Amino acid sequence: MGSPGLGTGNSGQRLGITEPISLGGPTEYDVIKTRELEKYLQNVGLYESQEEAVSREEVLGRLDQIVKNWVKAISRAKGLNEQLVQEANAKIFTFGSYRLGVHGPGADIDTLCVGPRHATREEDFFGELHKMLSEMPEVSELHPVPDAHVPIMKFKFKGVSIDLLYAKLSLWVIPEDLDISQDSILQNTDDQTVRSLNGCRVTDQILRLVPNIQNFRTTLRCMRFWAKRRGVYSNVAGFLGGINWALLVARICQLYPNALPNMLVSRFFRVYTQWRWPNPVMLCAIKEGSLGLQVWDPRKNPKDRYHLMPIITPAYPSMNSSYNVSSSTLRIMTDEFQRGSEICEAMEANKADWDALFEAYAFFEAYKNYLLIDISAENDDDLRNWKGWVESRLRQLTLKIERHTYNMLQCHPHPGDFQDNSRPFHCSYFMGLQRKLGVPVNEGEQFDIRLTVEEFKHSVNTYTLWKPGMEIRVSHVKRRSIPSFVFPGGVRPSRPSKATWDSRRASDAKVSGHAGSDKPGEVKGAADGQVDGKKRKRADDSADTQLKNSKYITAVPSSSAEVQAGSPGGTVSPCSLKGDNVDATGLVEPTRGKDESNMTNGSKTSSTDELSSLNSEVDGSLRCIPPHTGLHVTADASSSKEAEKLAIEQIMSGPYVSHQAFPEEPEELEDDLEFRNRVVSVGNTNNGPLQAPVSDAAGAAPIISSNGAGPSISLHASGSIEELEPAELTAMTSIPVAPVVQKKPLIRLNFTSLGKASEKSG
Numbered sequence: 001m002g003s004p005g006l007g008t009g010n011s012g013q014r015l016g017i018t019e020p021i022s023l024g025g026p027t028e029y030d031v032i033k034t035r036e037l038e039k040y041l042q043n044v045g046l047y048e049s050q051e052e053a054v055s056r057e058e059v060l061g062r063l064d065q066i067v068k069n070w071v072k073a074i075s076r077a078k079g080l081n082e083q084l085v086q087e088a089n090a091k092i093f094t095f096g097s098y099r100l101g102v103h104g105p106g107a108d109i110d111t112l113c114v115g116p117r118h119a120t121r122e123e124d125f126f127g128e129l130h131k132m133l134s135e136m137p138e139v140s141e142l143h144p145v146p147d148a149h150v151p152i153m154k155f156k157f158k159g160v161s162i163d164l165l166y167a168k169l170s171l172w173v174i175p176e177d178l179d180i181s182q183d184s185i186l187q188n189t190d191d192q193t194v195r196s197l198n199g200c201r202v203t204d205q206i207l208r209l210v211p212n213i214q215n216f217r218t219t220l221r222c223m224r225f226w227a228k229r230r231g232v233y234s235n236v237a238g239f240l241g242g243i244n245w246a247l248l249v250a251r252i253c254q255l256y257p258n259a260l261p262n263m264l265v266s267r268f269f270r271v272y273t274q275w276r277w278p279n280p281v282m283l284c285a286i287k288e289g290s291l292g293l294q295v296w297d298p299r300k301n302p303k304d305r306y307h308l309m310p311i312i313t314p315a316y317p318s319m320n321s322s323y324n325v326s327s328s329t330l331r332i333m334t335d336e337f338q339r340g341s342e343i344c345e346a347m348e349a350n351k352a353d354w355d356a357l358f359e360a361y362a363f364f365e366a367y368k369n370y371l372l373i374d375i376s377a378e379n380d381d382d383l384r385n386w387k388g389w390v391e392s393r394l395r396q397l398t399l400k401i402e403r404h405t406y407n408m409l410q411c412h413p414h415p416g417d418f419q420d421n422s423r424p425f426h427c428s429y430f431m432g433l434q435r436k437l438g439v440p441v442n443e444g445e446q447f448d449i450r451l452t453v454e455e456f457k458h459s460v461n462t463y464t465l466w467k468p469g470m471e472i473r474v475s476h477v478k479r480r481s482i483p484s485f486v487f488p489g490g491v492r493p494s495r496p497s498k499a500t501w502d503s504r505r506a507s508d509a510k511v512s513g514h515a516g517s518d519k520p521g522e523v524k525g526a527a528d529g530q531v532d533g534k535k536r537k538r539a540d541d542s543a544d545t546q547l548k549n550s551k552y553i554t555a556v557p558s559s560s561a562e563v564q565a566g567s568p569g570g571t572v573s574p575c576s577l578k579g580d581n582v583d584a585t586g587l588v589e590p591t592r593g594k595d596e597s598n599m600t601n602g603s604k605t606s607s608t609d610e611l612s613s614l615n616s617e618v619d620g621s622l623r624c625i626p627p628h629t630g631l632h633v634t635a636d637a638s639s640s641k642e643a644e645k646l647a648i649e650q651i652m653s654g655p656y657v658s659h660q661a662f663p664e665e666p667e668e669l670e671d672d673l674e675f676r677n678r679v680v681s682v683g684n685t686n687n688g689p690l691q692a693p694v695s696d697a698a699g700a701a702p703i704i705s706s707n708g709a710g711p712s713i714s715l716h717a718s719g720s721i722e723e724l725e726p727a728e729l730t731a732m733t734s735i736p737v738a739p740v741v742q743k744k745p746l747i748r749l750n751f752t753s754l755g756k757a758s759e760k761s762g
Helices: 028-043 051-077 082-088 096-100 122-136 192-208 213-229 242-255 261-274 303-306 327-348 380-404 450-460 501-516 543-548 608-612 642-650 671-677
Strands: 091-095 109-115 137-145 151-156 160-168 369-376 407-411 426-435 471-478 613-618 621-624
Touching: 028 213, 028 261, 051 082, 051 091, 051 109, 051 122, 051 151, 051 160, 051 450, 091 192, 096 109, 096 192, 096 213, 096 242, 109 327, 109 426, 122 151, 122 160, 122 501, 151 261, 160 192, 213 242, 242 261, 261 327, 327 380, 327 407, 327 501, 369 380, 380 407, 380 426, 380 450, 450 471, 543 642, 613 642
Parallel strands: 109 160
Antiparallel strands: 091 109, 137 151, 151 160, 369 426, 369 471, 407 426, 613 621
């Protein structure tokens, strides 16, 4: 769908906070490859049919008429005179992928209803309008969420999915030609209205700040499809959502204003492979504004200093759209950027094609160990509510595991959910687990994450709308025992007969790992002799040191004893995975190069001279001032990676580069101390910690039972999912701080299997 009033380009002016990197136009190669890309995107079904486009337009027109009738009805009910009733108006705006023009078949339409000051959110929008919609035969699956951070009403209208927000302005009459891009529209509005308006204001501003809208749209379609195929498209899981990818692509369009999508895709990967997070990505200067609303600024706002991958929205009040990113998900995305850059270079040498770039990430082949989070409810409505709540808390589990293990145990959350058709009202989530490569630790040290998971379950079980039947269970599952319902058609795929880009990359990493594995503690090869799916390359991150100096109490066990604890709400039983082969895939990878390690996990290692010379603050706006010589690169020099590398370094120089991200936002985990302080001694055993070492070999694992009074703990010899019953736990009087890490010991990875969550009390 078009963008009324915005035209097809803004090439007549310089856009962005710096000069472009290159003003060069497309080559014949770019034209050919762009045509190939457009055809590829069409063939995979990313464009809706003309019939569906017309249907969406009709639905939006009908919805606009409904809200106009609604506001007149409530105006009359509130006793306004007939003239005001006739003048009463409400208006529908669109935003998100539909407004950007990059939506696909069956996609939701993000909509905003703007109403007058006397039309309230609680009584009128979620009350009267909800009632009107529920009585319409065209409306189905109506689901209001009034308590959300951004209150929303979800439903289908003639089969078209609608997400409807509400903004109550301070105006008595909403004009039909209302311009919500003006900052004055925010005057005398509540926080929920500001957040609801933000989506539309940001979307429109993006379209104003790109030099060529059509090239932007094609490139964004490509990057959205790529991100979904590679498993890094999900804001709630800690990756990036639609608005984040739009902002990243828009910045590349500003830096290469005359480039076609083929070159824009290539430069996207090149720029963000080199990007040193937490340097922010911004499309324009951040304005302080005159309304007193808080804007993103780590120099003033302590909370903003915890953001690892700031991607700043261009509309006032500017904020970080990617605050959900954790050190684990940032590491995964930066590796994916590196992979994309490698493939684009190979494509230029005719050694790869678009299929290689869009190859699906084999999540269930990439790790040997996974956490399985199962949730269930008694009916569809309860499951939908429970699912939404649990998904909003899953990021906490990732953050807790990272923090409590000093980032030594790394998590890779799968962005989607899975349903077993044989189990109604049930849903499953998965997280890949592996220890951090190349970090020496005490021999025999274990990752005991039972208390971490208990804290997570405690957080989840605080759901205010909890109902009987809403349950959550967390367990450990090995790769060979992943349930079949996660695979297409319910059939576990066999090993591919044709080599893929990822498998070749993994093999190369394995070979280079063998060639350089002469240090103690390095992992060599796979225990089962198989060449597994791609193993992501890992980089050391500077957050480790910060974590060791953190004020938080941790639950990492000492080398002499394993910490075992339960909560008053239930008990958990340990099951450790122990062995010399601790790599999640059995493959060893080379360490990232210097340039890559500089940017991962929020670390920043460039010299002060490079970063501080260009900082400035002018006229109340925070600006990044380009060098006096500009960032223009000549057509000949643009082919030089070194020239582009220097230009990218200059782009990252700005007023925010001095801020160093902390591991996580403090209030995300502030409940930890409260929860831990409530942990009490829950019994004692004479035989020490209960452990069930699990072999990585194909044979049966040893089974160890407790001698205490509680039920025995057993591990299925077949390697299936461990279903552990409550057991008496070792008494714990305090939670020890992790010991100082020694040099060059052999690491042994031990995961803890987690039992069923206790019943919700009350």
